[in-house]
Amino acid sequence: MSYSSTSASFMSVTVILVAMMLHRSNGQLNATFYANTCPNVSSIVSSVVQQALQSDSRIGASLIRLHFHDCFVNGCDASLLLDNSSSILSEKFSGPNVNSARGFNVVDNIKAAVENSCPGVVSCADVLALAAESSVSLSGGPSWNVLLGRRDSLTANQAGANTSIPSPFEGLSNITAKFSAVGLNTNDLVALSGAHTFGRAQCRTFSNRLNNFSGTGNPDPTLNSTYLTTLQQICPQNGSGTALANLDPTTSDAFDNNYFTNLQNNQGLLQSDQELFSTTGAATISIVNAFSSNQTAFFQSFVQSMINMGNISPLTGSSGEIRSDCKKVNGS
Structure with missing residues (x-):
């Protein structure tokens, strides 16, 4: 083959590859997606979240949980x-x-x-991602540039929600597998669990640990005994399953790294929390220790893991739609 034909074919392959990369990048999310169509979207979201926090200190944790539970089922598609x-x-x-x-x-x-x-421009899926970031930054946590450009689904998956979302009653290996199924690793698991540094949980999500853990007739042995007494007062046997306890007993509404120190002190509220530190030989233990001793390291990992989670199978381009009402498909 002559030099000129070789270089020509090389050029054509290069052009095709560049075109493919450009096409692929159009399907990816980016921080400036609404720069021209809705430039103030982040501040609009933040002001509504800030207003909500004034009357409901739990709302930040609740909003980030919605984003999490959305992304684990069919991707981040609202x-x-x-x-x-x-x-x-x-x-x-x-x-x-x-x-x-x-x-x-x-x-x-x-x-x-x-x-x-900005009517008809911003998706409900992106609203959830932006609300999660505002919830964290307004509560003392890190802020970051949220990647945007998701579109909204035309359907839901209740069966998938029943099987894909990690449960507070599951062991570490099951939860790790659920994270792995959506492309998230052990570091993501520990970092994102750190969102339990604020918010509340209902007694029914951890009362199995207080009196008859795994049918033993005794409390969960990994529960700090003083903390156990406190929790038994909040959640007495045969009491209300919907009574609330702080996920972080030390700084209940602040986004900080105390969650990890709590785990070291056997004060993780949910079984799924404490197992990150108390499962013998688990790869999660060293990560918990690192985040407990260095809040900056936790914040950096948390931001990256939120971006990773927000990248789970988004609808982009012409897929899905921009819902005008987040509760229903357009035209329904």
Whole structure:
């Protein structure tokens, strides 16, 4: 083959590769997606979240949980926000969400404020991602440039929500497998669990640890005994399963690294929390220790893991739609 034909074929291959890369990058999320169409979207979201926090100190944790529970089912597509309809079985009524997922009204308020400023532009899936970032930064945690450009799903997956979302009752190996199934690793698991540095949990999500753990007739041996007494007062046997305890007993509404120090002190509220530190030989232990001793390291990992989670199978380009009402598909 002559030099000129070789270079020509090389050039054509290069052009094709560049075209493929450009096409692929169009399908990826980016921080400036709304720079021209809705430049103030981040501040609009932040102001609504800030207002909500004034009357409900739990709302930050609730909003980040919505983003998490959305992304683990069919990717970050706002499928969680859809109500029941003739064709949709809502994820809101799945085991992990029913009577516990909350903050939907705040999402509606954010969406209304965004629609008022930039109608028909910003997806509900991106609203969830932006609300999660605002919730963290307004509570003393890190801030970051949220990658945007998701579109909204046309359907929900209640069965998927029942099986894909990690449960507070599961062992570390099961939870690790659920993270791995969506492309998240052990570092992501520990960093994202650190979101339990704020918010509350209902007694029913941890009462199995207080009196008859795994059928032993005794409390979970990994529970700090003083903390156990406190929790038994909040959640007496045969008491209300919906009574609330702080996920972080030390700084309940601040986003900091105390969650990891709590685990070292056997003060993780949920079984799934404490297992990160108390599972013999687990790869998670050294990460917990690192985050406990260095809040900056935790914040950096948390931001990267939130970006990783926000990248789970988004709908982009012409897939899905931009819902005008987050609770229902357009035209329904």
